[in-house]
Amino acid sequence: MDGVPGLTQDPVQPGSSFEYRFQVPDAGTFWYHAHEQSWEQVARGLYGALIVDEEQVVLPPEQDISLVVDDWRLTSEGVLDTRSFGALSDWSHGGRMGNWLTVNGEPEKVFELQRGKWYRLRLINTCNARILALDPTRFRAQIIAYDGQTLAEPAEAPYAPLLLGPAQRMDLLFQAQDEFELEELSGPQPFPFVRFHVGGEANVATRRPEFVPADLPEPVLDDALQVRLEMAGGAMGKQVEMRYNGEVLEGEEVIEARQFWSFNGVANLAEAPLFTAQLGRSISLTIVNETAFPHAMHLHGHHFRVLSRSEASVDDGKPWRDTFLIGPSQTTHIAFVADNPGRWLLHCHMLEHAAAGMNTWFEVTA
Ligand SMILES: [Cu+2]
Numbered sequence: 609m610d611g612v613p614g615l616t617q618d619p620v621q622p623g624s625s626f627e628y629r630f631q632v633p634d635a636g637t638f639w640y641h642a643h644e645q646s647w648e649q650v651a652r653g654l655y656g657a658l659i660v661d662e663e664q665v666v667l668p669p670e671q672d673i674s675l676v677v678d679d680w681r682l683t684s685e686g687v688l689d690t691r692s693f694g695a696l697s698d699w700s701h702g703g704r705m706g707n708w709l710t711v712n713g714e715p716e717k718v719f720e721l722q723r724g725k726w727y728r729l730r731l732i733n734t735c736n737a738r739i740l741a742l743d744p745t746r747f748r749a750q751i752i753a754y755d756g757q758t759l760a761e762p763a764e765a766p767y768a769p770l771l772l773g774p775a776q777r778m779d780l781l782f783q784a785q786d787e788f789e790l791e792e793l794s795g796p797q798p799f800p801f802v803r804f805h806v807g808g809e810a811n812v813a814t815r816r817p818e819f820v821p822a823d824l825p826e827p828v829l830d831d832a833l834q835v836r837l838e839m840a841g842g843a844m845g846k847q848v849e850m851r852y853n854g855e856v857l858e859g860e861e862v863i864e865a866r867q868f869w870s871f872n873g874v875a876n877l878a879e880a881p882l883f884t885a886q887l888g889r890s891i892s893l894t895i896v897n898e899t900a901f902p903h904a905m906h907l908h909g910h911h912f913r914v915l916s917r918s919e920a921s922v923d924d925g926k927p928w929r930d931t932f933l934i935g936p937s938q939t940t941h942i943a944f945v946a947d948n949p950g951r952w953l954l955h956c957h958m959l960e961h962a963a964a965g966m967n968t969w970f971e972v973t974a
Pocket residue numbers: 902903904956957958961962966
C-alpha cells in the first residue's frame with residue numbers, strides 16, 4: 609500500500625478512515641505524509657517520522673534521536689500563511705519556501721546529551737521545497753545511512769556543506785564531546801536551528817556501535833531496460849509542447865491548468881506508464897534536467913544507485929538512495945532492480961513542482 613490517489617487508491621475522505629498494511633523489509637529512517645494535495649497538506653503538518661528499528665538493538669532510545677526538519681511560511685503575525693497556498697510564483701519557480709525552521713515541530717530545540725556516549729541523529733527533510741545545507745564535520749559526525757539504507761562503512765562527509773533535499777534522510781553517528789549547534793547553511797548567514805548540550809564526565813568508555821549494511825540487489829547494466837526522462841518547463845526553462853490529460857496545453861491554458869512542468873512532454877500522470885518492467889529486471893534511467901531549477905527526484909517503492917552526474921562526482925560507494933538532487937542543466941544516471949511489484953510514482957518531491965506537473969509512474973509486473 610503506497611497511498612497515491614489516482615494511481616493506487618482513492619483519497620481518504622474527511623471523516624473516514626483507511627487502514628494501511630505493509631511490511632517493513634529495511635531497518636532505517638523513513639517518513640510518511642499525505643499524498644493528496646500534498647503541497648498544502650504537508651505544509652500544514654500532515655507527516656511524521658517512520659523509524660524501522662534494527663532486529664538487534666544497536667543504540668538505546670535516548671541515544672537515537674530523530675530530527676524532523678521543516679520550514680514553515682509564517683505571516684508577520686506569526687501564524688501559518690495560508691493565503692499564499694497555491695501561489696503561481698511558487699509553483700512555476702522554486703516551490704514554497706518557509707521563513708521559520710522547526711525540529712520536531714519546535715523552534716530552537718535543545719537536546720541534552722551525555723559526554724562520551726554515541727548518538728545517532730536521523731535527519732529528515734520534510735520541507736515542501738527547501739534544500740537544507742548542513743556540515744556534520746563540525747561535530748565530527750560520520751554518515752551511516754542515506755534515505756533509510758545503511759552504508760557499507762560509516763563515511764566522513766566528502767565535502768561541506770552536505771545537501772539534504774526535500775524527502776531525503778541522512779543518519780549521522782557521533783560521540784558527544786562538546787556542546788554544539790546544528791546550523792542550516794543555505795542562507796547568507798549560518799542559521800542555528802537545534803542545540804545539543806553535553807553533560808557528565810569525560811572519557812566514559814563506550815564501544816562504538818556497528819550497523820548492518822543495506823542488502824539490496826545490484827542492478828545488472830548489460831541487461832538493463834534503458835529509460836530516458838527529460839524534465840522541462842518552469843520559469844526560465846526549456847519549453848516544450850506539453851500534454852495534460854491527453855490534450856496539448858497552449859497559451860493561457862497552462863495557467864488555467866496550473867501545469868508548468870513536464871516529464872517527456874507530459875504534465876502529471878500520463879495514461880501509459882513511463883515504463884513497464886518484469887519483476888527482477890534491472891532499470892537504467894537517465895534523467896535530463898532542462899529546467900532552470902534544482903529538483904529532488906523521488907522514486908517510490910525502490911532504492912537506486914546514482915552512477916553518474918554531469919559536471920559533478922558521485923559519492924564514494926554510490927550509496928543507495930530513494931531521492932536524488934539534480935541541478936539545472938544536469939544529467940544524472942541512476943540504476944536499480946525493479947524488485948517490488950505494483951504501480952509506483954517517480955516525481956519531484958518539491959511539492960509545488962509535483963502538483964504543477966512533475967509526476968510520472970512505472971509498473972513492475974509479477
Ligand atoms: Cu522540482
